[in-house]
Every structure is written in C-alpha cells, then in structure tokens.
Amino acid sequence: MTKELKLYINGHWVESSNPDTLDIINPATQEVIAMAQRATKEETEETIKIAKKTFESGVWSDKSPQERAAVLLQIADKLQENIDELTNLEVQNNGKTRREARSDAEEAANTFRYYAGLLNMPNGQTYEAPEDMQTMIVKEPMGVAGLIVPWNFPLLMSVWKIAPALAAGNSILLKPAEITPMTAVKMFELIDESDLPKGVANLLMGSGSVVGQTIAESDDVDVVSFTGSTGVGRRIMQAATGNMKKVSLELGGKSPNIIFGDADLETAIDYSLFGIYMGSGQVCTSGSRILVQEGIYDEFVAKFVENARRIRVGPGNDEQSEMGAIVSENQLKSILDYIRIGKEEGASLASGGIRIEKNGLEKGFFMEPTVFTNVTSDMRIVREEIFGPVVTIQKFQDEEEAIKIANDTDFGLAGSVFSADQNKALRVIKKVRAGITWLNAYHLTNIQAPWGGYKQSGIGRSLGTYGLDEYQETKQININLAPKPIHWFD
Missing domain, CATH: 3.40.309.10 (Aldehyde Dehydrogenase; Chain A, domain 2)
Known part of the structure; x- marks a missing residue:
C-alpha cells in the first residue's frame, strides 16, 4: 500500500484541502513509493499565523538555552536511533547510494548535537562605555523562519536549517522539495515524539510557486532560508522585500x-x-x-x-x-x-x-x-x-x-x-x-565551518556559529549605572 504523506501543522498531521496530490517516485525503478499532500496558499498562510502565535507565546522562544539544548539532543538521539530507516528512505526517494545516504543521516544527528552544544557556549558581549554607561550586545530569536530545501540532500539540508533555527528560539515552517519529502516527514514524526512544544515546528509540502512564494512574501515571516538554484533564489529575494525580511541563500555553483x-x-x-x-x-x-x-x-x-x-x-x-x-x-x-x-x-x-x-x-x-x-x-x-x-x-x-x-x-x-x-x-x-x-582535497568539510559562497552563489552562511547568526537578531542594550539628569538643554 502506497504511503500517504500528510502536512504537519501545529503538532498535528492533517490532510490538505487540495485534492491534487503528488506521486513520489523511486528514481532507480520509477516505482510510486508514496503520495504527498500539497498545501494550498490559504493553508500556508494559516500555518504562518500559527507559527507566529506560537513564537509570541514564548513557549519556545522564552526557554533558556539549556532547555532548548536538551530538546535538540532528544531529536538528535531519535535521528540516531532511526538511522537505518532514514537511510533507506533517502535511498528510495533521492536515488543516492547507501553510503552517501547513511553519511547524511549521521551528519544530521551530529548537527543537532553541535547546535545543542553551541547553546551552552558563552554568547554576547559587553563594553565599558564613558559616563558610567555599560553596553551589552545580546542575541535574540528573529521570530518565524521559513525554510526551503532542495532535493539533492533532502534530510541533511533540512537539518542544516532546522537545528540552528530552533536553537536560536524561532518557530519554523519547513518546505521540502516537492519530489523528495520522505525523510522530512520521518524527521517530523520523530520531532513530534520530542518535548518540542506544538506549533513551533511545521511541515508543508507543495509547490515552490505556491508554498515557497507565500513564505517568501509573507509579512509574518521574519527570515527565509533557501537552498537551490540561483534563478529561484533571485525570485525569493525579490518576494522578500515586502517586509524587508532577512534572506539567506545558498545557490548554484560551477566550481x-x-x-x-x-x-x-x-x-x-x-x-x-x-x-x-x-x-x-x-x-x-x-x-x-x-x-x-x-x-x-x-x-x-x-x-x-x-x-x-x-x-x-x-x-x-x-x-x-x-x-x-x-x-x-x-x-x-x-x-x-x-x-x-x-x-x-x-x-x-x-x-x-x-x-x-x-x-x-x-x-x-x-x-x-x-x-x-x-x-x-x-x-x-x-x-x-x-x-x-x-x-x-x-x-x-x-x-x-x-x-x-x-x-x-x-x-x-x-x-x-x-x-x-x-x-x-x-x-x-x-x-x-x-x-x-x-x-589537495575536495568535498571534505565539517559542521563547525561556515558554508556559503561569493557572487551569484548566494548570501549568508550556514553551519558553525555563522549558521546560528542567520536566525538571530543582534540587540544593543545600554545601561546607565549612575542615573542622573544630563542637563542637555540647560
């Protein structure tokens, strides 16, 4: 029996009102291995509102870094426990070899662990300012993060965005590539078993022209992160100008x-x-x-x-x-x-x-x-x-x-x-x-190092501390240590 892949909204698996589903194909055999729901524009807009409401409630954004780290480690453990199934799904849906798929799944678990560890590291800065003032620089979550991932690394690219976005305290909406959603669905099944509050993480399958475009245009989305072609990245950048949301783009290459x-x-x-x-x-x-x-x-x-x-x-x-x-x-x-x-x-x-x-x-x-x-x-x-x-x-x-x-x-x-x-x-x-x-090497890299390019290969960086910065606002707080009138207009 063909598996039906549903949307994950506000902590529940739901069916789309869109009757136009998509057959998911095994590229090695052309066998139909699943049927995916496709979210409508209205469902995408409603999910964004849910993510915003969840963020503003503080159920996740107000948690301490240590509390968020504990949940990320839970998710990492669940990914590791299900690494064989994740590997099989990636092989079936993407067509890559088992060696590549298993390596991706292992790095996915390690990425969650890395960002959990990063949350326990010193963060922010303080400056001694003149006139009995002290300045603090703090990092805060941005709000709602729209995450749009490609089909070539369906699981790993999702995690490269989800882990730092959640670590920073944001609510998220993930849109996997239309043709390769299976490992994303499995990952959200595991996220559902964790202590992550409902409504913080949401999964919408569907077309880029509907779901992706709605995310990029929405005034309630505060940051959009996209990995894919330069042409699509350019359209996302243009769509994001409505509310001047932060845009992170990892695009094409000809290296x-x-x-x-x-x-x-x-x-x-x-x-x-x-x-x-x-x-x-x-x-x-x-x-x-x-x-x-x-x-x-x-x-x-x-x-x-x-x-x-x-x-x-x-x-x-x-x-x-x-x-x-x-x-x-x-x-x-x-x-x-x-x-x-x-x-x-x-x-x-x-x-x-x-x-x-x-x-x-x-x-x-x-x-x-x-x-x-x-x-x-x-x-x-x-x-x-x-x-x-x-x-x-x-x-x-x-x-x-x-x-x-x-x-x-x-x-x-x-x-x-x-x-x-x-x-x-x-x-x-x-x-x-x-x-x-x-x-004297190629392709070898690690989670701690920033990932991104020059020119039309994109804007911003994934991974490392740079990846966390992509989902954070930087705030300056100035503290008057000796409050008294300044007599500016005397």
Missing part, C-alpha cells in the same frame, strides 16, 4: 578544481572523481570544471577517463553501487540536453554522455559519468550549472591563467587546488573567489 603539474597525480585524480561524481554530480559544490596544467594535461585526461569508466553505476540499495540514480526524469532530460549542447558547441565528448538502459537499469534514471575535453570558457557547458555527472577539463599554462579561468564565472561557491608546493597552492586558493575551498 574550479585546479591541478598543477607538480601535484600527486593519483591523489588529484581520486579527489577529482569524488569532486564531480559524488551524489551523481547533483551537488552544488561539485568540482565540475577541472583545470589542468598543460604539461600533465594529456596524462591526466587519459587516467581520469579510465577511472571514470570504472565507476559502478546502479541502484542505491545495491552495496556494490558507487554512483546512484539521477533524482528525476526531468533532471535527466536537462543533463542530456546539456550534453547535446556541449557537442554542438564543439567540445569533445571523451567519455559517457548517455543514459544507461541495460543490465537491469532500464527503468531507472541512470547516467554514465561524462567527461568533456577541448572546451573553452565561453561554452554553456562550462558556464552554466548542469547539476549532473558531467565534468569539463580545461588546459592552463601558469598560475595567472589558472586564476583567471577559475574566476571567469558568475558563481563562487567552491574551489580547490592540487599542488605539492603548499606555498603556491595557498597563494592560488587565496585568489580564487569562492567561499568553500580546499588544498
């Missing part, structure tokens, strides 16, 4: 991965494969532009292609699979369109480029790891985010040209440099205009 001639070739190739093909390339920080110094270009391309062809593509629930399915038929079509465009632009297709329809993968949305060479920086496949297992490999001569090519993009989310010369690597990475960078 450079620079390989110098003195790099350890085996290590560079290994991380470069991981950088683009992890998550089937459906990762905002993917190293989708590999820049290789001319002296090792041919050798790098030959070995990279050889290794890319060995990647075992298959269903995520198969332990032998190293790369899973593309999340949806629409996304697969978009990737194939870019491959056609790349060939029309004159790029050389060195490997891959086709949908896999054999060896039992005929029903799923599977794609060969794809490599383009002989590309130029004006090509669309080099400039636009493909969001799939497609990489371009360009040649450069020296540091100056590498930096120029790396920064010749509208985006600035991530980047890396591989070199045996640490001074050179550091010199170059400091010139790369990106928010998340690596030396």
Whole structure:
C-alpha cells in the first residue's frame, strides 16, 4: 500500500484541502513509493499565523538555552536511533547510494548535537562605555523562519536549517522539495515524539510557486532560508522585500578544481572523481570544471577517463553501487540536453554522455559519468550549472591563467587546488573567489565551518556559529549605572 504523506501543522498531521496530490517516485525503478499532500496558499498562510502565535507565546522562544539544548539532543538521539530507516528512505526517494545516504543521516544527528552544544557556549558581549554607561550586545530569536530545501540532500539540508533555527528560539515552517519529502516527514514524526512544544515546528509540502512564494512574501515571516538554484533564489529575494525580511541563500555553483603539474597525480585524480561524481554530480559544490596544467594535461585526461569508466553505476540499495540514480526524469532530460549542447558547441565528448538502459537499469534514471575535453570558457557547458555527472577539463599554462579561468564565472561557491608546493597552492586558493575551498582535497568539510559562497552563489552562511547568526537578531542594550539628569538643554 502506497504511503500517504500528510502536512504537519501545529503538532498535528492533517490532510490538505487540495485534492491534487503528488506521486513520489523511486528514481532507480520509477516505482510510486508514496503520495504527498500539497498545501494550498490559504493553508500556508494559516500555518504562518500559527507559527507566529506560537513564537509570541514564548513557549519556545522564552526557554533558556539549556532547555532548548536538551530538546535538540532528544531529536538528535531519535535521528540516531532511526538511522537505518532514514537511510533507506533517502535511498528510495533521492536515488543516492547507501553510503552517501547513511553519511547524511549521521551528519544530521551530529548537527543537532553541535547546535545543542553551541547553546551552552558563552554568547554576547559587553563594553565599558564613558559616563558610567555599560553596553551589552545580546542575541535574540528573529521570530518565524521559513525554510526551503532542495532535493539533492533532502534530510541533511533540512537539518542544516532546522537545528540552528530552533536553537536560536524561532518557530519554523519547513518546505521540502516537492519530489523528495520522505525523510522530512520521518524527521517530523520523530520531532513530534520530542518535548518540542506544538506549533513551533511545521511541515508543508507543495509547490515552490505556491508554498515557497507565500513564505517568501509573507509579512509574518521574519527570515527565509533557501537552498537551490540561483534563478529561484533571485525570485525569493525579490518576494522578500515586502517586509524587508532577512534572506539567506545558498545557490548554484560551477566550481574550479585546479591541478598543477607538480601535484600527486593519483591523489588529484581520486579527489577529482569524488569532486564531480559524488551524489551523481547533483551537488552544488561539485568540482565540475577541472583545470589542468598543460604539461600533465594529456596524462591526466587519459587516467581520469579510465577511472571514470570504472565507476559502478546502479541502484542505491545495491552495496556494490558507487554512483546512484539521477533524482528525476526531468533532471535527466536537462543533463542530456546539456550534453547535446556541449557537442554542438564543439567540445569533445571523451567519455559517457548517455543514459544507461541495460543490465537491469532500464527503468531507472541512470547516467554514465561524462567527461568533456577541448572546451573553452565561453561554452554553456562550462558556464552554466548542469547539476549532473558531467565534468569539463580545461588546459592552463601558469598560475595567472589558472586564476583567471577559475574566476571567469558568475558563481563562487567552491574551489580547490592540487599542488605539492603548499606555498603556491595557498597563494592560488587565496585568489580564487569562492567561499568553500580546499588544498589537495575536495568535498571534505565539517559542521563547525561556515558554508556559503561569493557572487551569484548566494548570501549568508550556514553551519558553525555563522549558521546560528542567520536566525538571530543582534540587540544593543545600554545601561546607565549612575542615573542622573544630563542637563542637555540647560
């Protein structure tokens, strides 16, 4: 029997008045695995009012940091206890491999623990001011936080927003991506079992044009956090101007991965494969532009292609699979369109480029790891985010040209440099205009470090203390320690 996914509003699972439900598909099989309710504009507006009323009541916002931390730890424990189910749901709904899905679930639990711990750290500042005055700087919750997450990391991206928003004392409304709501629903089932007061956390499934737009436009929402495409982020930013709400955006990327001639070739190739093909390339920080110094270009391309062809593509629930399915038929079509465009632009297709329809993968949305060479920086496949297992490999001569090519993009989310010369690597990475960078590595990061980008890759930062700041107001309190008339107008 197909599972029905309901809305979670004010501590209750409810059905939407909208009869237009959405079938949730397993991208590895095209099997319908659930049916999701889709909230209406009116239901979204009502939920926002509930969240605002709950915030103003103080049932959560007035709790001490220690009390909030205790609830976050409860939720973390419940996620850990249900990690196998969360992993299975993510594999079924998103198509990623079990290794990736389990890693996401573990980090989700750890993120709640991190923000619980952060609440017990010193916070705020005091200043000795002249004239017997003292100034305090305190952090306060913002109010209602609208959280809109993408389909590529359904559980983890939700937690990256929920944990700091709740830690700060806000009430929240989460909108998961329409096609991947299953782990969000399971997480809210676990939240419902915790001591979080009813009405603080709400879950609305539905379209971005209805639910997402209503959240962004609402005068009762105080902060909106969105992860997704730059185009949608731009529309959210415009919609948010009504009440000048705070906006946090983590958007697209077209990240450079620079390989110098003195790099350890085996290590560079290994991380470069991981950088683009992890998550089937459906990762905002993917190293989708590999820049290789001319002296090792041919050798790098030959070995990279050889290794890319060995990647075992298959269903995520198969332990032998190293790369899973593309999340949806629409996304697969978009990737194939870019491959056609790349060939029309004159790029050389060195490997891959086709949908896999054999060896039992005929029903799923599977794609060969794809490599383009002989590309130029004006090509669309080099400039636009493909969001799939497609990489371009360009040649450069020296540091100056590498930096120029790396920064010749509208985006600035991530980047890396591989070199045996640490001074050179550091010199170059400091010139790369990106928010998340690596030396002789790729994709490795931690909860404590800020996550976000430059230019059209977004505004604001997730994770670390920066992530908590995104959901807090900063207040100045001035205390007169010796009250007496100032005789300003005497």
